[in-house]
Amino acid sequence: MTSSSLRVKGLTKRYGDFVALAPTSLDVAKGEFLTLLGPSGSGKTTLLSLIAGLAHPDEGHILVDDADVTHSPAYDRDIGVVFQNYALFPHMTVEDNIAFPLKMRKVADADLRRRTAEALETVRLPHVAKRYPRELSGGQQQRIALARCIVYRPAIILMDEPLGALDKKLRDQMQLEIKRIHRELGTTIIYVTHDQEEAMTMSDRICLMNAGAIEQLGTPEDLYFRPQSVFVADFLGESNLLSATVRQVDAQGLDIVLADQAAPSRAVGNGASFAAGEPIKLMVRPQNLHVEDAANGKLTGRLVDVMISGSMTRLYIAPERVDMPQLVAAYPTRSSAAPYEIGQLVSLDWNSADAVAIRDGRGH
Amino acid sequence: MTSSSLRVKGLTKRYGDFVALAPTSLDVAKGEFLTLLGPSGSGKTTLLSLIAGLAHPDEGHILVDDADVTHSPAYDRDIGVVFQNYALFPHMTVEDNIAFPLKMRKVADADLRRRTAEALETVRLPHVAKRYPRELSGGQQQRIALARCIVYRPAIILMDEPLGALDKKLRDQMQLEIKRIHRELGTTIIYVTHDQEEAMTMSDRICLMNAGAIEQLGTPEDLYFRPQSVFVADFLGESNLLSATVRQVDAQGLDIVLADQAAPSRAVGNGASFAAGEPIKLMVRPQNLHVEDAANGKLTGRLVDVMISGSMTRLYIAPERVDMPQLVAAYPTRSSAAPYEIGQLVSLDWNSADAVAIRDGRGH
Amino acid sequence: TPAIWSPSRAAGKRIVVRDDGGIYTKAYGAVFYRPFTDATGIEVVGVQANAEPVAQIKTMVDTKNYTWDMAKISWPAILLLTNGSKVYLEKHGLESEPVIKSIPAEFMSPYGVGTNVYTTVLAYRTDAFKGRKAPQSWADFWNVAEFPGRRAVRKHPFDTIEEALMGAGVPTAQVYPCDVDKAFASLDKIKSSVAVWWTSGAQVEQMLISGEIDLLPTWVSRPQSAQAAGAPVEIVWNQGIWGGDNWSILAGTPNADACREFIKFASDPKRQAALTEYFPAGLTQPEAFNYVKPELAKNCPTYPDNIKAGLKIDAKFWFDNQAAVIERFNSWILA
Amino acid sequence: MALAKAPAIEPGQLRTTARSRARSQAWTWAAMGGPLVLLLVFFLVYPVGQLLLLSIYNDSGFTLAPYRQLFASAVYIDVLLITLKISLATTLVCVVVGYPIAYLISVVGKDRKATLLFWVLLSFWTSFLVRAFAWIVLLGRNGVINKLLLSLGIISSPASLLFNFGSVLVGMVNALLPLAVLTMLSVMENIDRNLPRAAATLGARPGMAFWKIYFPLSLPGVAAAGIMVFVTAIGFFIVPALLGGRRETMITQLIIDQVQQTLNWGFAGAISVLLLIVVLIVFVAYDRLLGLSTMTGAAAPRRAAPSRLADPVQKIGDAVLTLLGMISDRIILALPSRRRDRNPEQAGLGLQAFVWTMLIIISAPTILMIPLSFGTGGLNWPPQGFTLHWYETVLHSPVWTQAFLRSLLVGLGTGGLAMLIGTPAAFLLVRSNVPGKAAWLAFILSPIVVPRMIIAVGMFYVFARMGLVGSAFGLILGHTVVAVPYVVMTMMAVLRNYDTRLDHAAQSLGARPFATLRHITFPILGAGMFSSFLFAFATSFDELTIALFATGGLNATLPKQFWDEVTLQVSPVIAAVSTCLFIFMGLLIFVAERLRRRAAAR
Numbered sequence A, B: 001m002t003s004s005s006l007r008v009k010g011l012t013k014r015y016g017d018f019v020a021l022a023p024t025s026l027d028v029a030k031g032e033f034l035t036l037l038g039p040s041g042s043g044k045t046t047l048l049s050l051i052a053g054l055a056h057p058d059e060g061h062i063l064v065d066d067a068d069v070t071h072s073p074a075y076d077r078d079i080g081v082v083f084q085n086y087a088l089f090p091h092m093t094v095e096d097n098i099a100f101p102l103k104m105r106k107v108a109d110a111d112l113r114r115r116t117a118e119a120l121e122t123v124r125l126p127h128v129a130k131r132y133p134r135e136l137s138g139g140q141q142q143r144i145a146l147a148r149c150i151v152y153r154p155a156i157i158l159m160d161e162p163l164g165a166l167d168k169k170l171r172d173q174m175q176l177e178i179k180r181i182h183r184e185l186g187t188t189i190i191y192v193t194h195d196q197e198e199a200m201t202m203s204d205r206i207c208l209m210n211a212g213a214i215e216q217l218g219t220p221e222d223l224y225f226r227p228q229s230v231f232v233a234d235f236l237g238e239s240n241l242l243s244a245t246v247r248q249v250d251a252q253g254l255d256i257v258l259a260d261q262a263a264p265s266r267a268v269g270n271g272a273s274f275a276a277g278e279p280i281k282l283m284v285r286p287q288n289l290h291v292e293d294a295a296n297g298k299l300t301g302r303l304v305d306v307m308i309s310g311s312m313t314r315l316y317i318a319p320e321r322v323d324m325p326q327l328v329a330a331y332p333t334r335s336s337a338a339p340y341e342i343g344q345l346v347s348l349d350w351n352s353a354d355a356v357a358i359r360d361g362r363g364h
Numbered sequence C: 001t002p003a004i005w006s007p008s009r010a011a012g013k014r015i016v017v018r019d020d021g022g023i024y025t026k027a028y029g030a031v032f033y034r035p036f037t038d039a040t041g042i043e044v045v046g047v048q049a050n051a052e053p054v055a056q057i058k059t060m061v062d063t064k065n066y067t068w069d070m071a072k073i074s075w076p077a078i079l080l081l082t083n084g085s086k087v088y089l090e091k092h093g094l095e096s097e098p099v100i101k102s103i104p105a106e107f108m109s110p111y112g113v114g115t116n117v118y119t120t121v122l123a124y125r126t127d128a129f130k131g132r133k134a135p136q137s138w139a140d141f142w143n144v145a146e147f148p149g150r151r152a153v154r155k156h157p158f159d160t161i162e163e164a165l166m167g168a169g170v171p172t173a174q175v176y177p178c179d180v181d182k183a184f185a186s187l188d189k190i191k192s193s194v195a196v197w198w199t200s201g202a203q204v205e206q207m208l209i210s211g212e213i214d215l216l217p218t219w220v221s222r223p224q225s226a227q228a229a230g231a232p233v234e235i236v237w238n239q240g241i242w243g244g245d246n247w248s249i250l251a252g253t254p255n256a257d258a259c260r261e262f263i264k265f266a267s268d269p270k271r272q273a274a275l276t277e278y279f280p281a282g283l284t285q286p287e288a289f290n291y292v293k294p295e296l297a298k299n300c301p302t303y304p305d306n307i308k309a310g311l312k313i314d315a316k317f318w319f320d321n322q323a324a325v326i327e328r329f330n331s332w333i334l335a
Numbered sequence D: 001m002a003l004a005k006a007p008a009i010e011p012g013q014l015r016t017t018a019r020s021r022a023r024s025q026a027w028t029w030a031a032m033g034g035p036l037v038l039l040l041v042f043f044l045v046y047p048v049g050q051l052l053l054l055s056i057y058n059d060s061g062f063t064l065a066p067y068r069q070l071f072a073s074a075v076y077i078d079v080l081l082i083t084l085k086i087s088l089a090t091t092l093v094c095v096v097v098g099y100p101i102a103y104l105i106s107v108v109g110k111d112r113k114a115t116l117l118f119w120v121l122l123s124f125w126t127s128f129l130v131r132a133f134a135w136i137v138l139l140g141r142n143g144v145i146n147k148l149l150l151s152l153g154i155i156s157s158p159a160s161l162l163f164n165f166g167s168v169l170v171g172m173v174n175a176l177l178p179l180a181v182l183t184m185l186s187v188m189e190n191i192d193r194n195l196p197r198a199a200a201t202l203g204a205r206p207g208m209a210f211w212k213i214y215f216p217l218s219l220p221g222v223a224a225a226g227i228m229v230f231v232t233a234i235g236f237f238i239v240p241a242l243l244g245g246r247r248e249t250m251i252t253q254l255i256i257d258q259v260q261q262t263l264n265w266g267f268a269g270a271i272s273v274l275l276l277i278v279v280l281i282v283f284v285a286y287d288r289l290l291g292l293s294t295m296t297g298a299a300a301p302r303r304a305a306p307s308r309l310a311d312p313v314q315k316i317g318d319a320v321l322t323l324l325g326m327i328s329d330r331i332i333l334a335l336p337s338r339r340r341d342r343n344p345e346q347a348g349l350g351l352q353a354f355v356w357t358m359l360i361i362i363s364a365p366t367i368l369m370i371p372l373s374f375g376t377g378g379l380n381w382p383p384q385g386f387t388l389h390w391y392e393t394v395l396h397s398p399v400w401t402q403a404f405l406r407s408l409l410v411g412l413g414t415g416g417l418a419m420l421i422g423t424p425a426a427f428l429l430v431r432s433n434v435p436g437k438a439a440w441l442a443f444i445l446s447p448i449v450v451p452r453m454i455i456a457v458g459m460f461y462v463f464a465r466m467g468l469v470g471s472a473f474g475l476i477l478g479h480t481v482v483a484v485p486y487v488v489m490t491m492m493a494v495l496r497n498y499d500t501r502l503d504h505a506a507q508s509l510g511a512r513p514f515a516t517l518r519h520i521t522f523p524i525l526g527a528g529m530f531s532s533f534l535f536a537f538a539t540s541f542d543e544l545t546i547a548l549f550a551t552g553g554l555n556a557t558l559p560k561q562f563w564d565e566v567t568l569q570v571s572p573v574i575a576a577v578s579t580c581l582f583i584f585m586g587l588l589i590f591v592a593e594r595l596r597r598r599a600a601a602r
């Protein structure tokens, strides 16, 4: 079985004065599927290049199966990479591109052909085998880059947005393929994506990066339901963040009061410990914010906009109280749903089990 | 005001024997926001290149404001392009890249500086002004490409996945910016994206392409609620497609029977006319497929998988009747939701207003 | 043939002789080298190098790596190689040999046995002077008014200085030591009338044949080959400026004696005469003319009528003055 | 768990690994640059240095006499200025004329590319001596052009086309244009074609798009071509001597006079030193203006310390490019409007016409040799009679075939060795952060700058001691010394535009450095590698001076044989040989092309 564990200790990369990656430590278990998520420029590609041996860290160590590979050349690491910009070899046909890693491993000709053809099948592009990369569309190139990486089954695969240029349909299919490879071969995968849905459905754990450092590392549910910071709450999925103060903490949750409001309400914690009187942010996901016609909810506001974005229809609501940010509520799209009217006064409510308290220490 | 209408008549592009774009006609109104959507390799980039004057059509005409520009050079068309692979000038700093179109228009120095700075602000990258493109991350490069295009406010803007490399958060912000530019300047925009949500929320109309031809052209609601073909239903948003037969057509909708099932049910049409006895596909969106514990729904099946993908939690269900495809139901994610058990028998139901009949002529 | 690629030379009976290449190698091979090998068993290899190969000879002697054993070189070269603190040539010591003795002293020196004479002459196109008087002296060449025509002059002071003096009316006998000031004054007069400043013999030949030039001073072999190509060219032997080529032995070569044998062999009058079948050689053995057909003989630089009215180059003058004169000539020509 | 087993890493250990990395880096540098440095030190610096030292040392010790002599007369400075003028003019014309040619070659399809390249390379296969003569025949009073113009009634008496600055320029450009074209081509092949198109959508008319986008991207090629043509031109003397007039004297000629006629080594050394210093000054000025750093790849950290000089220069450069763009666009606008349905992906007719005109002009000498080789009237226009005599002479004489084979062998050897030694050095200069890159570059270029005669004499001295005189290996070594700068420069120019991410990709896919080079880097740099090899080969194939010395005259090479042929008599034999070479090369390329197409069809 080709699978390896990976450890990164205090890895740092600077470009001149600019710190692209602050000292970062990370453990990835054998066969784990870890996703790197984070804003553009947060150091995801940088971290991958260091792990792959394509850039030299200024400090820190990389261990593959407990062996220090910090100074090993890339070709000795058995780490496959799918590059963000594809990096297909322009002078080779698609077929030759995919066969390249097999050739480097001196795979016998018949085997090589078979596996190349298989990889092309996997990415659903058997008909472009003889073309050159410049004769492919963006998405086709990306799939070839993917095929070239999975064809030789490296122990660790790093994928830098391998599906970024694909449409939803194909993306879903490719996700299944990647998961299948992951499952069947037990390969350790570190995956970069901008698609949160993808990150949540595919990963064992998600590593959320921000400004060259790890912001939170945990299972998708951890990050989604128990974000450790406002940044995480805000970055992963949409969220309404309301200022509040802790009144009292008990085993089941917290008693809180929303800012400038007398009525107390309940919330659940995110795992951190809270003290009474502490100012917090209360996170309510849009799909958990219920809009009601009657004025019996926790908040009221005016409907600003309605947007259908596929399966969800979003309502944008300006709260009556001016110092609050705009709120978003979402509900499943139905062609048969009764339409709301822009400008209409609505009442908002949520289930206290869906309101998560977050320390207000770090803002974005 | 800089805005132009665009007409494309019978535009065709072949690469050798391969037809990248079959004769295609398309009208885009002044100030319209049109999105091209379609599988990888369906000819979106090809169409854009032809419109921009970067490739030469084999046949057909392009009219901008009713003037034939088919043979005008790119620089005469006043059509801005954001390239799929960015096409930033490697020998210029970010700043110079953005200032380039202004320089070409002999914009005065002070004005040029101001507008360049503004554009950098818009894409939230004022700090990288002096860097070279190779010193930027993928997402940063893409934003610079966007800034370079919007800075000079062309009458028509073509954008080939301008936000593909951005994370959700930034993407949302950039979407708002693009919409703002569209609104404020009235620019006509043709937009390519793989993100359906983006397509649905941003577009006036969506043009869905398939294999070098237009599959359906209409408003997002048209395409989402009234897909003209199985391909459209399948491509835009998730859908459950069930085989059925028309029993009877009336003003409000259709009486249908699901394949091999006796119980009749109702459905709405997609605008096409149906005849009794015609085989159709019945489309039910996952969010409209309700899962109930009790066995009183229209169908029953076994729960195969549950997946939380952010705001939606998806249930994958294998219907009891084997010849049916796997079904997907979705509901808003709640941390407080009672968990389903894998293998559990569930009953499925839907509102007949959410069941759309589609001619079964063309398959995928 | 792989033998060609073996390092410089194998030990054994072989001498390597530097000659001028081209037709010389061809003629010498047939007349001297192969017959000598047949007669003595010593192989002779003729090699070509650029003109005035003093640098090579110096290096070979300094490094004791004798790629060549002997060389055919000019008087100025002999002076350059023997006038410093180190002498780079072997004294041949053949003066008393009968076959050498018969060579006139003016062709001989302790370091070189005269084997050829070359002459710089005035040559002109007969078609340019059809129906009018053709030039017969350097004075005529300098007389632009009476002898109009496109002129070329060598872009180098060698010979040119002598021509200028004779052109200014200095008698042949009084040319040396050259009055350089006077020579340049004379050159000034003709400077503006010179259409081409030539630098190589091949160029001269081409210009004579194509009619680019009507009259010019040049090495006699060039107008001769122009004539052979059918060009209407005439040679003026009057006031020809001649110098000698010599067989010289590199100092310290282990094959010096074989070289001496070869020099003796190649100085044989009959053998020298045989060269004229290939080209009008400047035979140094007066006796050789006995074996040359008269119509060939009158083309030879050393044919008594030709050399009689000529001027022998004073190598010593040039050895002493060339640095200054070349520099002056170079600045003069740019002015 | 794994944690416990993980080796503890001490800070000290960290330092050691850093140090050992530095050490292994030093080794890599030595392995890559070492051979070139050794080659140059042994066969250039040491021998030539000894000769140059003679300019400050004589029998009586230290002296500056040669230098006093040098400045006592204005003539040396004058000749130097003339040399610079001719070289600069040659460089300018070569780059300006060569650029469109290279551009067209880079944009046309594979088939037409081969044809165009054939014509560019045609003059490579004709000895410089033959070409010079051909120009005399073409431009002479009774030459081809004058006869043509007279018969057309355009002129009434022959024009003076020969023996002036113009004819020198024609001859020099003819000799050096292929060098310029191939160098620029190798860079242009790697320019992303999307970028000028992007510029067009941003409103840049063709002129602007060219000058502000394409041109700057091709600049490394222009810079490399410029410097190589310039430095090579400085060393030319036979062509200017044959085609020039009274004033067209090259400094090298003076040096050779000192070596050959007066054996004044000290003074020859002094002139050489003057020449070297001037070239170095030109080099530095060039570096400041255009930036050799653009070629060494040291451009990235510019931002960190913006030099006060670089900024205004950059601004001026930008302004000049803008101006050029505007002017070009005006001109294009003024031209009669082009066909409306012109495909923007194809090159314009004007460009094609220009390129073909230029190619025909530079091929004229070679083509002229064909009719002359069948005539009986020598190298003269018009050819007279018809004879195959010259071909018989050539084909029956073993010396020509032997010389040809020998030149071919030495040329291939030189090409191979120069690539072997030069390519790693080019990689080192572009990819690594070795200090003092500009100085290294100057050092590497020095074999072209130092007069051939000086190198030849110095090398002869070394060869004589090593017993290499007359051996093929010696000759290959000698030629490699003068050919390797071309390889390094071309490869550097090409590497500048190379996307190193492809190398990274290959390594991550398991390719070791050598495999990466073999499968990825080299194939992608194919055009550049081919150019480099060709320069090295052509340099050797056409080299006379070193061949004369290094062989000791024992083994004639082709140029030597040509030279020999004209020393006593000019016959159309050289025309016949040129024609044979022309046919040979034509056939070779034709066959290669056929094979390539067959392979591609499969």
Ligand SMILES: Nc1ncnc2c1ncn2[C@@H]1O[C@H](COP(=O)(O)OP(=O)(O)OP(=O)(O)O)[C@@H](O)[C@H]1O
Residues within 6 Å of the ligand: A134, A135, A136, A137, A138, A139, A140, A165, B015, B018, B019, B020, B038, B039, B040, B041, B042, B043, B044, B045, B046, B047, B084
């Ligand atoms: N130069 C070419 N030679 C041959 N085929 C080409 C060439 N360029 C594009 N194609 C083909 O034309 C088709 C359409 O390509 P296009 O780039 O327009 O697709 P696209 O819709 O933009 O896809 P994507 O979403 O993946 O970018 C593809 O199948 C592609 O392989």
Ligand SMILES: Nc1ncnc2c1ncn2[C@@H]1O[C@H](COP(=O)(O)OP(=O)(O)OP(=O)(O)O)[C@@H](O)[C@H]1O
Residues within 6 Å of the ligand: A015, A018, A019, A020, A038, A039, A040, A041, A042, A043, A044, A045, A046, A047, A084, B134, B135, B136, B137, B138, B139, B140, B165
């Ligand atoms: N060569 C370089 N010189 C200077 N800064 C650089 C260089 N390469 C990257 N950076 C900076 O380092 C930071 C991290 O870049 P990186 O490519 O890792 O981002 P990323 O997380 O992959 O972003 P994206 O999602 O946009 O691809 C960015 O701010 C980028 O601008």
Ligand SMILES: [Mg+2]
Residues within 6 Å of the ligand: A044, A045, A046, A084, A160, B137, B138, B139
């Ligand atoms: Mg990245």
Ligand SMILES: [Mg+2]
Residues within 6 Å of the ligand: A137, A138, A139, B044, B045, B046, B084, B160
């Ligand atoms: Mg595309």
